[in-house]
Amino acid sequence: MWRIVLASLVVGFSTLTADAAELRGTVSNEQGAVENAVIYAIPLGSPPAASAAEAIIDQVDKLYTPFVSALRAGTTVKFPNKDNIKHHLYSVSKAKSFERPLYTGQKAAPVVFDKQGEVTLGCNIHDWMIAHILVLDTPYTKVTDKTGQAVISDMPAGTYAVRVWHPGMKGKKKAAKNPRTVTLAAAAVEIDFKIRLRPKSRWWREKPADADKNYADDERNSTGN
Numbered sequence: 001m002w003r004i005v006l007a008s009l010v011v012g013f014s015t016l017t018a019d020a021a022e023l024r025g026t027v028s029n030e031q032g033a034v035e036n037a038v039i040y041a042i043p044l045g046s047p048p049a050a051s052a053a054e055a056i057i058d059q060v061d062k063l064y065t066p067f068v069s070a071l072r073a074g075t076t077v078k079f080p081n082k083d084n085i086k087h088h089l090y091s092v093s094k095a096k097s098f099e100r101p102l103y104t105g106q107k108a109a110p111v112v113f114d115k116q117g118e119v120t121l122g123c124n125i126h127d128w129m130i131a132h133i134l135v136l137d138t139p140y141t142k143v144t145d146k147t148g149q150a151v152i153s154d155m156p157a158g159t160y161a162v163r164v165w166h167p168g169m170k171g172k173k174k175a176a177k178n179p180r181t182v183t184l185a186a187a188a189v190e191i192d193f194k195i196r197l198r199p200k201s202r203w204w205r206e207k208p209a210d211a212d213k214n215y216a217d218d219e220r221n222s223t224g225n
Contacts, residue, residue, distance in 0.1 A: 021184035023152040025142070027164055027193045033148030034166060034195060036068040038134050040141040041152060041160040041182070047137055048156075050074050054110075057121070057131060059087050062211050064121055064131035067204075068167060070141035071113050071133060078110045088124035095119050095135055118167070128205035132167040159183045164193040168203035171196070 025039035053075040058065045060082045081087050081104045089100040095117025100108040113135045123129035142150035161179035165172060182189055
């Protein structure tokens with residue numbers, strides 16, 4: 001059976017101001033620290049008012065960067081192509097389906113992610129180029145680093161439902177239905193998640209050794225020239 005284990009909350013005394021709180025999260029599995037997991041907190045009550053937000057997902061060295069993004073619904077994302085070859089960006093995800101045909105530089109129109117859910121990005125030219133986006137109705141999110149850690153700062157004091165998500169995580173629906181309720185005040189709160197991941201082939205592609213060759217033929221074939 002899938003299970004997610006959260007360690008007991010460890011409350012430390014920090015120098016945060018009375019009206020600001022901090023959530024420190026750690027995500028791991030049987031192999032150790034888990035990078036690219038999203039820890040997010042939803043206030044129990046009315047969410048903070050939405051404001052215009054922008055984000056950037058780059059295309060560099062024939063990879064999307066960052067690999068995982070957490071966005072609030074309504075965020076406008078730009079997808080600059082910094083490579084010297086064309087990319088063909090697309091998504092067929094339910095939360096956001098779109099396409100930006102072959103382009104370089106800043107030519108692709110930005111995309112507004114207006115619906116909550118999971119979005120997977122791909123490239124019609126380079127099939128190892130994938131990235132994942134989690135669209136949420138909260139600004140209190142952070143993606144874990146290589147040590148499996150993430151810190152969400154400057155949170156208003158209050159009570160939150162805290163969850164974890166990873167594109168390869170087993171039991172994501174169950175985790176979404178079973179948040180941990182955390183009350184934040186002037187002290188920092190630490191929380192640990194133990195998760196299980198599916199095989200990497202389900203959510204990640206390795207960049208091939210010959211990926212830096214000239215893809216001019218690929219581009220001509222995709223445009224019919």
